Amino acid sequence: MIETRPGNIISIKKGSEPKGVHLTAGTQPDDSASVKSLLSDKPLAWPNRTRPLADKTASELPESARERFSRLAQEWREQSGFMSSSTDMTLVPAYQHIIGMGSVAVPLMLRQLRDDPNPAHWFSALEAITEANPVPDECRGNIKAMAEAWVQWGKREGCI
Amino acid sequence: MGYLDFPQALPRLNSNNSEKKSDPDTGYNCIAFAAGDRFNWWWPIGRYWPPGVPREETLDAFVQAFNTLGYETCSGGTLTEDTEKIAIYATPSGKPTHAARQLECGKWTSKIGEDDDIHHTTPQDVEGPGYGEAAIFMGRPRDIS
Numbered sequence: 001m002i003e004t005r006p007g008n009i010i011s012i013k014k015g016s017e018p019k020g021v022h023l024t025a026g027t028q029p030d031d032s033a034s035v036k037s038l039l040s041d042k043p044l045a046w047p048n049r050t051r052p053l054a055d056k057t058a059s060e061l062p063e064s065a066r067e068r069f070s071r072l073a074q075e076w077r078e079q080s081g082f083m084s085s086s087t088d089m090t091l092v093p094a095y096q097h098i099i100g101m102g103s104v105a106v107p108l109m110l111r112q113l114r115d116d117p118n119p120a121h122w123f124s125a126l127e128a129i130t131e132a133n134p135v136p137d138e139c140r141g142n143i144k145a146m147a148e149a150w151v152q153w154g155k156r157e158g159c160i
Numbered sequence: 161m162g163y164l165d166f167p168q169a170l171p172r173l174n175s176n177n178s179e180k181k182s183d184p185d186t187g188y189n190c191i192a193f194a195a196g197d198r199f200n201w202w203w204p205i206g207r208y209w210p211p212g213v214p215r216e217e218t219l220d221a222f223v224q225a226f227n228t229l230g231y232e233t234c235s236g237g238t239l240t241e242d243t244e245k246i247a248i249y250a251t252p253s254g255k256p257t258h259a260a261r262q263l264e265c266g267k268w269t270s271k272i273g274e275d276d277d278i279h280h281t282t283p284q285d286v287e288g289p290g291y292g293e294a295a296i297f298m299g300r301p302r303d304i305s
Binding site: 028077080081082083084085086087092118119120121124137140141142143146 | 161163165167169170182185186187188189190191193199200201202203205207208209217256257258259271272273274275290291299
């Protein structure tokens, strides 16, 4: 938001790089249309862009896969942390969204299984995405052993 | 997160009727904890389940699972000196959700999902949208281990 105070004039100058407008203080505005454009909520008419990334707030920047995974993992904890049912835990929306991320989420889950002393139950998501199941039957329920089986699988596959 | 961070699922739990007894641990759940196992996650689908017991999400299967530990169904959760009791919780449709174990003092103990172990005053303290209601009580002689 641009604020002006008496005696503190915002000047608008058209520059060559990047194309559009620059802001400097101290002189009279010479383009009322540009001022209105700058003060409005509409994006500036940059070639092939709306506004430069530097002008965007954090919430407007595209979310990286890592950021999205972290957000969904936290949401999953909030939605399922009280549950004992391993099936119900995988049916909550955030877990399904993580499955929907596909293969990009695999190394993120594997790194959590490797590094977290309290590994999350990513097993169903990993199986759904990779179609693999490296956990021996006799290890079902031993969460640390299940995590280790997946970590070793990830190393063999070059995922981590 | 802590066990009081799920007020919509567990609306009856509060700091007056419950207290935390351990830190979160993703290695075991309430069913395992009620069975005395802190090293496995018990669930018929995809996790540890007693050999020979149907891998079904039914109250009957859960009763059979605890039968393997010497528990038999009983009438309720009233404290009796020589009987160790558990409660199995289920949704209105009969799907098991949770188990709690009675302590010698008469209070109950539960593992809240991946989160804390807690003590709570009554079996009803963990009833609600998350776990449903205590559907079945089971007991075994207290000297069995």
